[in-house]
Amino acid sequence: MTATPTSPAEAAAFTILCVDDEPNILSALRRLFRPQGYAVRVANGGVEGLAVLDAEQVDLIISDMRMPGMDGAAFLAEARKRQPDAVRLLLTGYADMGSTIDAINGGQIARYISKPWNDQDVLLTVREALERRALQNEKNRLEALTKAQNEELRSLNASLEQKVEARTAELRNAHEKLKQNFLTSIRVFSNLIELREGGTVCGHSRRVADVARKLAVKLGLKPNDVQDVMLAGLLHDVGKIGLPDELLAKPLSHMSGDELGIWRKHPTAGQNALMGLENLRQAAVYIRGHHERWDGQGYPDGLSGLTIPYGARIIAVANDFDGLQAGLFSPRRLKPEEAITFIQQNRGKRYCPQVVDAFLEVMGASDQVSPAGHEIGTSALRPGMVLARDLVGKDGVMLLAADFVLDESLIRQLRELEASEGTRLSIAVRPAQGA
Structure with missing residues (x-):
């Protein structure tokens, strides 16, 4: 069976690490993969292979089973710890089947390739393994993106609810203020009618x-x-x-x-x-x-x-x-x-x-x-006190409407009015708001 060619753009995105103690095997694998557009890295043993993994990210690892010092099973098990997402393949002979099972269990390899191999079978195996990895990576990316978007959406919803509540409160306060200003204007106008x-x-x-x-x-x-x-x-x-x-x-x-x-x-x-x-x-x-x-x-x-x-x-x-x-x-x-x-x-x-x-x-x-509130002089006024009824001057002019909340500026003006007219104002108030 002939492997479907991999486009250069697709292959260039993948890096393959080949590990074997025999230079001719490494050369054969390099010659097999490079024409397909893959980036190929080689290592002549497990220790050197781990050094490559520490230096850069790879997508697929092909390792021989029989190598001096660190065999393929031990190397792939360690490689799994360092780059768990890399696809792991094992080159092995029939006589190494027991060791191959150990490698499958310890290194969780995706597949083993028997020696001698068929080039087209190897290319097809590698391509399918990399496609599965790409699909898994995309799945992981989309899941992470979905999770992030869901978190952002929850945050936005919470923020939106807070903004809506805040805006509603602002509008309610603005409406109440407009209503109070409207009623105050009507009271002032009513007072002007009486002056007429x-x-x-x-x-x-x-x-x-x-x-x-x-x-x-x-x-x-x-x-x-x-x-x-x-x-x-x-x-x-x-x-x-x-x-x-x-x-x-x-x-x-x-x-x-x-x-x-x-x-x-x-x-x-x-x-x-x-x-x-x-x-x-x-x-x-x-x-x-x-x-x-x-x-x-x-x-x-x-x-x-x-x-x-x-x-x-x-x-x-x-x-x-x-x-x-x-x-x-x-x-x-x-x-x-x-x-x-x-x-x-x-x-x-x-x-x-x-x-x-x-x-x-x-x-x-x-x-x-009894009328709401109690009457006090201007010297006893404090910010936050609320007028219990309209405050009318000696000439009958309404100075402030009932329910008006006093502040320092108004209190000062009332005291100045008393001083300038030589009169004493008696003001009916309720306790300061929140008191």
Whole structure:
């Protein structure tokens, strides 16, 4: 059988070590392999063969069995220790069969070649042995590559999960910060609206928003709806910005018919002012309807009963409760208990019965609860403390919104404000975060 020729490029990649104590055998093997393109190394004994293995990497070893000093079995066993991946072949005669078995066991040779050999058989044996080694090497390489890639993939997945978690936390914090900035801006705007009314109702919108929020929670509204109700409470008087100064200074009971006609346009004006802001469109609907009455005698649309938006019914109760105490409807300011009685007496007339019932429960509970936090002076402020409620200056301007976290810079500014105005600020705070 004729061996299939090995291409020079393939053969050049392999190095063969031939070990024999007979020079003519080495010469024969060299002449056999070199034309095939193999790199051939020769050694005239086991010791010299081991020196070659220590010096360079070989792919295949052919060793004679009978050699002085170190025979083929001993040499191949030692060669296996030094280069275990090299293919090992043994040249042996029939008389050496017992020693050959020892070599197979000790050196784990791939095959033995009987003397005298057939050149084509030897070439075919060598080529097949090297091909198997190449396939095994490729298999090992691919397994190592797969293992490395799997490890890298696991690492990337772990890293990706951490990055996703970190990014999610960043986005959550950014969203929360945007939300807080948005609410703070609304509170500031609400404060500016009250300044337009001359400061006679300082804190009215914030109080309305607070009561309305409590009612919305009590009535089981969803968080987004609760926020819309609170925003509507803060901005329910935005339509008054365009009213004449003299009208803003009058209680409703002192207005003429024409003045009432102008006054009753402010809910519609308030809705129109906010309709361009997507986040405030639902609040704008509540603002338009917060002067409607359950019996249909309200304005601007004369809605009645369940046709009035739920949030508007809530704002109506919260607004009138504070307005009665602030003197917005008559010169005489009602006491809190009198305002509660007025709301209760108008259940099912001016106000939604369900909202009034929730209002009475909230008022009954809140009368027994002290405001969150405690009041301290600026000298006792520490970084990390949280405002328990809005901080308002002596002129009615909101300086900082509730839930604002104080830092050293803000504390210093508050102390400087006290010194410049000659006043003492009393600030309601909760403990520092994490305390």
